[in-house]
Structures are given as structure tokens and as C-alpha cells.
Amino acid sequence: MRAVGLHEDVVVATSRVYQTTCTLVRSGGEAFCIDSPILPDELEILPALAEQSGFTVVGLLATHGDWDHLLGRYAFPEAPLGCADTTAGRLINEPGAAQREMREFDEEHYVERPRPLSLPGAQRLPVPGKVEVGEQEIELQPADGHTEDGMAVWIPWARVLVCGDYLSPVEIPMLHAKGGASAYLATLARLEPLVEQADHVVPGHGAPIDGTRAAASLREDRAYVEALQRGDAKLPLARRTGAQRSIHERNLERV
Numbered sequence: 001m002r003a004v005g006l007h008e009d010v011v012v013a014t015s016r017v018y019q020t021t022c023t024l025v026r027s028g029g030e031a032f033c034i035d036s037p038i039l040p041d042e043l044e045i046l047p048a049l050a051e052q053s054g055f056t057v058v059g060l061l062a063t064h065g066d067w068d069h070l071l072g073r074y075a076f077p078e079a080p081l082g083c084a085d086t087t088a089g090r091l092i093n094e095p096g097a098a099q100r101e102m103r104e105f106d107e108e109h110y111v112e113r114p115r116p117l118s119l120p121g122a123q124r125l126p127v128p129g130k131v132e133v134g135e136q137e138i139e140l141q142p143a144d145g146h147t148e149d150g151m152a153v154w155i156p157w158a159r160v161l162v163c164g165d166y167l168s169p170v171e172i173p174m175l176h177a178k179g180g181a182s183a184y185l186a187t188l189a190r191l192e193p194l195v196e197q198a199d200h201v202v203p204g205h206g207a208p209i210d211g212t213r214a215a216a217s218l219r220e221d222r223a224y225v226e227a228l229q230r231g232d233a234k235l236p237l238a239r240r241t242g243a244q245r246s247i248h249e250r251n252l253e254r255v
Ligand SMILES: [Zn+2]
Pocket: 066, 068, 069, 165, 204, 205
């Protein structure tokens, strides 16, 4: 797992699997942990990493309800989980889905975990809205389209945008089945003014990128999704691996 400090109050760890990112943000003696790494050893070392860097984690946030972003409770079992209303609803409407998908991944890769994933009721956060961290506030924006739920987190004093599964340098846009393309484009439009102000953007998958590179990703992703809608989409040059091709095939079925 790689960890990098983006600002004195923001540290990002990137998982060895799927390059899933986990962002620690702090102010005034308290910190949130946004999303999670995936592997048991990464989750085990996360509390020590947070403590050594002076981050006292008091709460977990999830950008959306996909299982690979929900594992923070393995690292911080006492911390309550906060998420968008849409995500809290999804977790209630799809009981056990995250646990089942995690188990499928674990069985395929022979991963052993110390205990099953427990996800007690999540706290519903105001989205769009603001949430206090210590003496500061982070801003939440709706971010659906990849899934039917989700939020992006803007950390204004650090100029860091944690956007969930958008603007990834390693993954092409992955659309949700129901009206994903138009929702995806609306989310990109909401993210755009934040990307323009951002020093760093933390995508759900892939190491943090600077604002300029994220803006380029945003333009490329918008062009790709618009082309999907028109029926003439091609994979972005830098993201043409086998895995991205199969995501592309799924996208084609979904528009
Ligand atoms: Zn994801």
C-alpha cells in the first residue's frame, strides 16, 4: 500500500488491489477516513499509519456503496459510517450485497479476513451539504452515474477533491444500468468547477492526480460517455487494457 501526504491535513493510501484509495482528512484533533483499502494487511496497518501521522479517526465516510470502498470498519471498528442518503438507502435495500461481493472476491483470491464485514446502519449526511471536521467543514456533492448512489467530498482548505469512482487515471467510466449515462454527465458537470479549483484530485481507483490532469480526464470521460450515447464510443488511448475492454462492453449494453 502506498501512502502520500497531499496537504498537512490530508493523507491518501492506495490499495495494492484495484488501486482503491483511502483518504484521511483532519482538523482540530479529529479525522475522517474516506473509503478504504482492500487487503487485510492494509486494513490492519491503517490505524498505525493514521496515528503516526497524527490523525485521530472518529468517523468513516464512503463515497458510494460498492463493497471495495466500505471496508473501513476493519481498521476502525468503533467509528460510525456516514454516507449520502442514496448510499444509506442502497445499503438497506441491498442487505448483505457488499458482504457477498467481498466474499466472492476473497474466495477467488484466497484472501482470509479476521471476521465478517459488519455494516451497522449508516448515518445519512446532507448531500449537497456540509459536514464539520474539527474546526473546518468539508463539502458534499451528489455523485451518481457510476452507481445509483454516491457523493464527492471537497476539502476546501486543502483544495483536495475526493470524487469516488470518477476521473480515474486507470479506469474508464463505468456506467450504472439505469440512466447511468445522463447521470454520469451531470456528475461530471458538478465536479468540473471543483476540479478547476483543486490542487489534487483523489479518484476512487488510481493514485491521486493534480487538478490539471484531472481536468484532462474529465474532458476525456465526458467525450467517452457522450460518444456512448451517440453509439460511436472508443476506449481512451491510455486506458485500453483487457479489464477496461470488458467494462466498455458492459457500458455498451447499458446505454
Ligand atoms: Zn470502486
